[in-house]
Amino acid sequence: MFGITPSARLRPSAFYEATLAEGVVAFTTYNNMLMPTSFGQPEAEYWRLIHGVSQWDVAVERQVQIDGPDAHRLVQILCPRQLAGCKVGQGKYVPLCNHAGVLINDPIVLKLDDDRYWLSIADSNIWFWARAIAAERGLRVNVSEPDVSPMAVQGPKAEDVVASIFGDWVRALKYFWFKRTEIEGIPVVLARSGWSKQGGFEIYLMDGAQGSRLWNLVREAGKPWDIGPGNPSFCERVESGLVSYGGDTDGNTNPFEVRMGKYVDLDVADDVVGIQALRRIKKEGVQRQQLGVLLDGDQPVELGFHWHPIYHQGQRVGDLTNCVWSWRLKRNIGFGLVASACAVGDLVEVQLAGKSVTGTLSALPFI
């Protein structure tokens, strides 16, 4: 592991000071910000998420705010998923595509008002994208970044912690729905959401100056449930089959290849960016698919910075896009972006760190 040099190009989070106080030891960069990736006890942090409750700085999940009279129109133009029925207070997971149908982000779209949306984005510049489309089409919108910093509370005990702070009404909140509220005067949006399959909430802080206050408030409230610091867990997200845009996708990936086809509505209007390409891709046949790869062996290996080639019967069939030791399965597991002809159960070989490792294609999620 190497050091990361401070730079004004890398914006610290509203929770940066709080995570320093918690003992953060490593970061990744995401949307030109720093996100904690370790507090020094990876396995304990993992089990805390699986069995307890974990508190994450996910302020890197930045908001592209689109407001103005044509806000709904622009958001629908950007999204190849039908948003007509989306209610104020509802969120939707959407694969954003370019004109060629290539995935460029996979945000949660939050409808705050009839004329105001947030795209809570993965790691790519959707301000540029939305501004370009809006300006070229002459739409009356503002594309901006509001002062919003999400913190996640994740794990089976997350609901109890969040209910103890905001009240029992949170228990009725449906997945991806949200509500504007406040806690001790701090304005927030509370959503049932989060990048794990262990359940939980995201608290979108709406005043960056209150980051440490909100962090400590949740930290104190969570003590009866042994809350502790964590971050999106590489192990848990692979076990749970969650896709990382830019990690598991390349410059040619379309939504159908990475199990996002169910979030594409091919009958949206013809002016939606990418929809004509997506219809053509669907009609002509999708070339790749995402499957699990269960690797043989009982020693942890790490993928590092690269994808690794996957072979089946001596033929290159695709790439291993991530790889992690599963503490629950006691196996190395990963995602394969492989040819459509591949099937669950196929035996494969992966070139990893100069060695050939055998494995088996499997369904996703693993757990």
Place this chain on the structure above:
Amino acid sequence: MFGITPSARLRPSAFYEATLAEGVVAFTTYNNMLMPTSFGQPEAEYWRLIHGVSQWDVAVERQVQIDGPDAHRLVQILCPRQLAGCKVGQGKYVPLCNHAGVLINDPIVLKLDDDRYWLSIADSNIWFWARAIAAERGLRVNVSEPDVSPMAVQGPKAEDVVASIFGDWVRALKYFWFKRTEIEGIPVVLARSGWSKQGGFEIYLMDGAQGSRLWNLVREAGKPWDIGPGNPSFCERVESGLVSYGGDTDGNTNPFEVRMGKYVDLDVADDVVGIQALRRIKKEGVQRQQLGVLLDGDQPVELGFHWHPIYHQGQRVGDLTNCVWSWRLKRNIGFGLVASACAVGDLVEVQLAGKSVTGTLSALPFI
């Protein structure tokens, strides 16, 4: 300094293995890649650039390739600088702007052929930008990323090193001009360029598999001049007045505010993105300017991740966007993005790490 966690979202450079062998100890991220920022001897690395020759992995300076019958048309539409006279083999520094005249990147535009250009970009996603504009305007172009990895050779002895490799013809190459050539079978583009004011070249490797070979070839050739590893020098670039897009700019910065007005041609065609806004800004008056800030005191301070507010006579007048100890000036220096009413010689106070530090506005570059 914190650790950086490996991720497939962060592409390693073609020179990654070579820089590991050189003893790299820290990185920054840039265009979703890793760039070395230290080989462990910051002051020695600085003086090597000032007095000798230094070899840098700047593969993060990625290429947005635009080719096809409308390539020239698209590139001019993206660039508020007149490119009509640009020759094949010539490069131009261009401030790219959005429709509101806000700076979104400051690439070198390299004209490889009449119908093929590279935008050698700073830290933002210009593939998204160029593809959006091209598709919305129905232009016949391909926007892609070629297999190209720039390595810089910088410093007063760089020309001797590069001439010893490629021949004496390189001495006649004009600034930002380039030539396709090869060395021991490795295809490269050689340009007189580089992100320092100490002179030098960039060698654009055109075969990523040859990264270590090219690195070592330059390393061997440079031995008579005591070449050694380095990276874009934070100290030297601040002394020399070089702007870092995303570091010294924010979401509202226009080119006039950061000394790039001379690269804007207000009489380019009306369909150039941002030109109408730039004309209006110029007419209505530019609100901010970039000046140097010479800080008092003889102890190094570092800016870290933040900008810091600048005050003049008790009034907030702008921000310190970078700050570094100058080994030549023996002072802390930085750039101020300050109100247009400010002037060289004004006494200012900067809030740095909880303390008020006094200083003086100065002209740029410092040296």
